[in-house]
Amino acid sequence: MRSSNRQQECRVLWRRLTVLLLISALWIMGMAGCSSSEIDSARLEPRTIALIAPVHAEEQGDAMRLGAEAAAKEYGYQLQYASFKPNEDAGEQLAAALRMVEGGASAILIDPANEGVLEELAAAASARNVPLVALNDERLVKGVQGAITVDHVEAGRQAGEALAKLIGDAGSVAIMRSDRTDPDLELREAGIREALARHPSIRIVESASCGNLRDACWNAAKGMLDASHIDGAIALESGASLGLADEAKRRSEAGRLKIVAFGSQVEQLSLLQDGVIHQLVVQNDFSFGYIGLEQAVSVLSGKETPGSPTMLETKVVNADNMFWMNNQKLLFPFVQ
């Protein structure tokens, strides 16, 4: 009797083992099927990171895009790029950025038109848990995981020193401001003033301010130059530098009036080559895109982000070194 019981037990055990093996076989086959379909879906839809270009700065945006694309390729992401026509402004930028958030982008890079855009977008992005990296902006508002900017004070210092050297450490200089309040520009100005203060013979005379329009800036420059004798001027924005250059040419003072400006627009570069503008303080927009995307990827992979904005260096170029190998790629990023 006992042995027959044991036989029965054995048989039950065998049956159980068979069932177990069958189940595991099915499971393994299922796994194989699943994993291959996973690969397929990953191949069809790579994760995307959106880059929202700055408004009123097409060339700058395109340079950022180049950098972001280089990084995206390296890290295996697809880049979605939103650009704007010259007549589009903060409203359109915000709308485009929110569309990207809704569209399921893994992360957003944005060069915000103003603080309002950044704050509103940050709220929307953090609600969806989408990392946000601000370019060209050092405000780390809530919901912004990273910021990349240039050291505006240092840039201002560089500009101030360059101008001081151009006018031989003596004379009167003017600063052309923007008619809107921008903390970045204020930092630049602070840097300029700090640098010029080190040269006691240099006097800062009354400054003018204008918007983004070349003609308006020309008028402002005219008024400024009419008001007093000026040896040198610094334009905080590209528009102002172009107006200033126009006025200098009109007065046939091109070359005598030392102009230092910020930016790397083609017109500015052309004026730099021609000797109307003497020095340009330029930032590398390509690096903005590249490092911005790099930060977004590191946030996505769960790494800690630096608590403070990443500061990039600026570079001062003049007519002599603007066609040097290293500077050509910086100033003319696009092969036309």
Add this chain to the structure above:
Amino acid sequence: MKSAWMRIMRGLGLQHWRDRFRTSSIQSIIMWSFSLCLLFIVMLAAFLLYNKFSRSAEENVLLGTSQIVDQVGYNLEDYVDGMSQLYRTIEQHMLVDASWDDEQVAQQLDILMSSRDDIVSIALFDAQGELLRNHPAVPVRPSARVSAQSWFHSAMRVSNHLSFSLPHVQNLYDGTYKWVVSMSKGLTIQRDGQPMNVVLLVDINFKKIDELSSRISLGKRGYVYIIDEGAGNIVYHPQQQLIYMGLRNESVEKALTSTGSYIDKADGVKRLNTVRSVYNIGWKVVGVAYLDEMMTTREEMNRYLIQVAAIVLVLSILISMLLASMLARPIRRMGATMKAVERGDFGVELPLRGPLEVVQLSSRFNLMLDKIRGLMRQIIVEQESKRKYELEALQAQINPHFLYNTLNSVVRMVGMSKNEDIITMITSLSKLFRISLSKGRTVIQVSEELEHARHYLTIQQMRFKRKFKFELEAEEAALDCYTLKLVLQPLIENAIVHGIEYLVDEGSITIRARLEGETLVLEVADNGVGMSQEQVDGLLEPGPSPVEEGSAGGGSGVAVRNVHDRIRLYYGMRYGLSYRSEREEGTVVQIRMPAVRNAEGDGSHEE
């Protein structure tokens, strides 16, 4: 040798496993060995396949990279050749007879320019860098500093040699900053009879080369870059800006010196670099492929192989389980049947189905069982007859009829006062009984048997008033042999009752004992009336014998056959009684049995 092997086995704990293996069931042995065998084969196959695949994948990457890089090189070479050709054409058209101011030349240049959109500008300068003629005809900006440009330098340095510049931004004209490669050559021409040094510049758009290179991708992250063979300047690199910014590093030194493929490490990642020179322009194309991408392919393959191996293993275990249980089932069934037999149930039978060997085994088992059943039946029959015969032998020991007759004779003798005879008779009777009892043994010595026969004959002789005489002859060697007891007495009784009693003359009975080789022969011979052959034949047959019918000795025929059967039961079918008889001559009965010299087998016969 063997002990060393055993020690190793024990050391590895294999002894334990071997013992377990020995004691485990056929089913598990088949299953595990089958599965292990398959597992081994699958692993081996997977290993070999993996090796083969990964090697060929590596070769493919190498081959693919070098093919792509070669292709880029060829395209570049072709493009540069085409451009050189174009340059020569322009040179011929423009400088023949030094007639660059000609209207016709302008037309020809127009056609050339419109046919090739990658020519940015054509310009002719004198040795001081002053513009002589350009196309399209736009003024050169004063800030261009022509004589300081690198293409002007290289043209002036080596005259009559076409040189290609590195890609650079063209800054000769207002409003445009295009990336170009400058083709320039210093030439000496005769103008108005005067030799004159000029530099012909053709700027071609870099876009074409840029596109050609940026379109190439090697794997997911791999890329192609171009360097200048002379100084190692980067002509094209997808991340040129990052390199200038110092955010990336491309070690061009190794690419400069090598010609084939080499492997380097960047940021801890192994990369395959393939270098190819573009001779007509002095550049080098370098293809960079990331080896870890290939590793991912390898890993994917690894995973796939493991999955396949797992599936095959599980399936093989399933199949081997089925196979094992299929093979083990008839054996288990056989085991169960044997267990039933063990319990004493001999009526079972194995069904004849399953594999050939099992069927054969089952039929053998069934045959064996049949034989056992037959033997058991036979034993039962034999035991029964043995008991019967022994009972009869017991009865023969104290035949009351014989006792009655003998005692009657004694009484008669007392009446006749034959004291001598009485003593002889009583003595014989007492000895007869002593031997016939012989302490309950069934086997006695021949001498005792003969003694018994002598007493019996003595008594019968007296009873029958000396109607016969008797004789005992025995070989000395035969006396020590053992025989079943009381085998002679029924034969003697038969001889007296059937042979001598009706005889007119004096009868004679001779008892002989002798050895014939290893056979003991006891013989009872009389000179009585004898028997017909028919009677002799029927004597030892089972069933009622003709001698029995109406005979006074009642039952002695049965007794004779009992003797015959007893001997054959004890000693085998070869032995027993044999009769030789002739009418009016007499009868000889022979008892044949093996010559047994010790009585050791005796005990086993005692019951």
